[in-house]
Amino acid sequence: MCLRHKPIAPHCLFNYSLCINNIRNKQQKHLIKIQLCAVCSFKDFVNMSAPASTEPKVCAQCKETITGQFLTALGESWHPDHFACEECKQPIKETKFHTNEGKPYCSECHVKLFAKTCFACDKPILDKCVQAMGTNWHEDHFICGGCKCKLVGTQFMDVKGAPFCQKCYLSKHADRCKGCSKPIADKAVVALDAKWHQMCFRCSKCEKPITSEQTFQVDDGKPQCVKC
Known part of the structure; x- marks a missing residue:
């Protein structure tokens, strides 16, 4: 049987004599990728060469x-069984592997040791990681606690450890102004056991705003400037 047009595993390449001269130069110089050896049916020699x-x-x-x-990785040559994960010590059979500080790791160990955990689902983050509110999130899991819209790239508010978009925050969680009963989105004036919009905290007689630098008096539970 002539093997001129059939793939040959590296370990068979040096031991098989029939027609070997016709294929040696081609098969020696390239990585053999997921092919079935015509000599021994050995197929686990991805990324290996003679x-x-x-x-x-x-x-x-x-x-x-x-x-x-042998195989080549990290700029070095290795016996196939000697290219092993730094953590579990098992040979790395995957065509792709991970490194940390120049050491090789299999996918499972790399996730276990180095992947961040999503605050929402408690699972490892393998793709983009969103860092917000002192924790890490999958991009698709960093969403509003109310309407569930995505919050990446938007303004949000932290409500007891849960993120909310501005709209849901104002409608459900924002403090209400004592003067107008509308939600307070920015800084509030705290006075008379209540919170106020800065422009709503004003004298009940002359209706001029009372700033934080001014003193005021109380008349029937309402603020009054000193002049009035």
Whole structure:
């Protein structure tokens, strides 16, 4: 059987003699990706290669010369079973892996050790992280506690640890002005056991606003400026 047009696993490449000269140059120099070896049906050699030159490669983990298949990661060459997660010590079989301080980690361990936890769902955040109110959130989970609209990029108010959009805050949680009974969105004047809009806290006789620098007196439970 001629294997000229069939993929060959790296470890078979050096041991199989039939038609090997016709495919050696092509198969040696490229990473073999998810193909089934025509010799041994071995298919777990993603991102692995056979040495393409006579220059010996040294495994970054065991420091021994690599004579068979190997993989390249983090600028080093490794025996496939020696490229392992820093935490669980298991060989990393994934085509993608994570690093922290130059050390490789499998996806599961990287999430467990380094991923932030969403305040809303208590699950790890793998994509964009929203930091607000001293906590971390999934972008889709940082929403108004009232109407459930998304709050990323908008103004919001903190109500006992829950975020609210301005509209819901004013309609449901904002303090009401003693003078006009409307919600207070900005700074309030605290006086006479109540809160007031700055423009609503005024003399009950001359109706001029009473500022924080002015003294006032009380007449029948209503504020009056000193002049009146």
